[in-house]
Amino acid sequence: MKNIIVTIDGPAASGKEKISKYLSKKWRLKHLDSGIIYRRIALIFLLDKVDISKLDQIKKKIKEITKISFRKSKRIRNQQISKLASRIAIHNCVRDFVNKLQYDFVNKNKNKHGFVIDGRDIGSVVFKKADLKLYIDVNPEIRAKRRYKQLIDSGEKSIYPKILKEIKLRDKQDKLRKNSPLVIPKGAYIIDNNATFNDTVKQINNLFKNL
Ligand code: DC
Secondary structure, eight states, X not given: OOSOEEEEEOOTTSSXXXXXXXXXXXXXXXXXXXXXXXXXXXXXXXXXXOOTTOXXXXXXXXXXXXXXXXXXXXXXXXXXXXXXXXXXXTXXXXXXXXXXXXXXXXXXXXXXXXXXXXXXXXXXXXXXXXXXXXXXXXXXXXXXXXXXXXXXXXXXXXXXXHHHHHHHHHHHHHHHOSSSOOOOOTTOEEEEOSSOHHHHHHHHHHHHXXX
């Protein structure tokens, strides 16, 4: 689908990535995962030992970054980077930087294809005028169970109560922050992802028929 923008917002571990990938393939849209950009910045801060309690250090480092990869990697998928990404994402200077990268990327490629973009503020702040806005809703216990299973299946150690606690903490950080908190974007359709993946994509594919 050419020239359309679909936004997918929702809390941590709500299935945004799986849904985005599915839609990207089914409707031939380019997938842009904004969380990866926050995670990449978190990794840079970690490696360069930036003291994230000091705003001047954050601002200085952000100005120094010249290139960011949008590629997924196992290195940025761990709990340490998840927490750090959520903490640095509260700052306007970080958010402005990430948003500019997203606008530039979309502007450069918008004549070639449409986009499905997922994150925490995509339909509410970054692409307010998107053609279709979705908000993925799943209760924290189901999210924690799914994340736990994912980690165990991939051979990693995992403790369910710890995962649930971390998910609730990230929800709190993402929803209560002053800058671009996680909200249901105006005009977004709420997609219930508590049941099966088939149920979820059925709800979404019905909405695509009206585009
Ligand atoms: O979706 P994710 O778990 O990969 O995102 C990592 C963190 O980045 C998340 O806890 C909050 C932040 N983030 C954000 O603030 N805004 C976005 N659009 C995407 C991610």
